[in-house]
Amino acid sequence: MNLHEYPDRELMMMALADRIAAQLGDALRGKDRVTLCVPGGTTPGPVFDTLSDVALDWDRVTVFLSDERWVPEDHERSNARLVRERLLRNRAAAATFLSLYADAPQPEDVIDDLARAIEPHLPIDVLLLGMGADMHTASLFPGADRLADALADDAPILVPMRAPGAPEPRVTLSAPVLAGAMHTHIVITGQDKREALERARNLPPEEAPVAVVLPEAEIHWAA
Ligand SMILES: O=C(O)[C@H](O)[C@@H](O)[C@H](O)[C@H](O)COP(=O)(O)O
Numbered sequence: 001m002n003l004h005e006y007p008d009r010e011l012m013m014m015a016l017a018d019r020i021a022a023q024l025g026d027a028l029r030g031k032d033r034v035t036l037c038v039p040g041g042t043t044p045g046p047v048f049d050t051l052s053d054v055a056l057d058w059d060r061v062t063v064f065l066s067d068e069r070w071v072p073e074d075h076e077r078s079n080a081r082l083v084r085e086r087l088l089r090n091r092a093a094a095a096t097f098l099s100l101y102a103d104a105p106q107p108e109d110v111i112d113d114l115a116r117a118i119e120p121h122l123p124i125d126v127l128l129l130g131m132g133a134d135m136h137t138a139s140l141f142p143g144a145d146r147l148a149d150a151l152a153d154d155a156p157i158l159v160p161m162r163a164p165g166a167p168e169p170r171v172t173l174s175a176p177v178l179a180g181a182m183h184t185h186i187v188i189t190g191q192d193k194r195e196a197l198e199r200a201r202n203l204p205p206e207e208a209p210v211a212v213v214l215p216e217a218e219i220h221w222a223a
Contacts, residue, residue: 040079
């Protein structure tokens with residue numbers, strides 16, 4: 001396991017933002033457009049703050065989320081809202097954001113259109129993920145209704161997901177899309193997630209979905 005341990009969270013968030021920026025910069029030297037995929041949730045805000053001020057050709061960067069909660073973008077639980085408020089500002093305001101939410105009652109109503117918008121931007125150049133203490137990543141939750149579909153080798157790009165631990169329907173990138181990223185980082189804090197990560201190493205993805213990205217990922221941890 002490729003684990004980076006940091007003395008504190010602040011240092012970790014800054015070092016991780018630098019690493020992501022360097023990988024985006026390298027990718028931008030090799031092609032016209034690059035893709036950055038980021039998580040929502042409570043952990044990545046400080047990474048976004050630093051990243052938003054980095055000097056990069058942001059107008060050649062496409063940003064989308066690993067997963068979205070099915071709530072309007074002005075909702076306090078919207079991951080798009082987090083990304084707009086914390087990442088797509090300062091220099092990074094020039095990036096193109098592809099939302100995984102559209103104004104429809106259910107994700108199933110629009111999921112094909114959302115996937116069609118993402119497809120030209122795959123594979124992901126730099127992928128940042130979070131992880132829950134239940135070993136979910138993106139919205140690949142243990143016990144979720146369509147987890148098996150999202151883990152399949154021939155899974156579609158996006159899968160609607162409902163899970164006991166998630167208060168609203170979700171849309172998530174599928175396992176093959178996440179596993180196909182060129183560079184993958186997982187950012188976690190706290191002892192409970194560190195222990196969950198250790199457990200996930202020896203469990204199948206059906207029980208520990210984060211296992212689908214562990215072999216390739218750099219893991220960043222601070223207490
Ligand atoms: O919408 C979401 O919740 C995320 O994208 C999700 O996969 C997140 O990364 C983990 O749940 C960790 O969340 P925290 O960082 O809040 O613990």
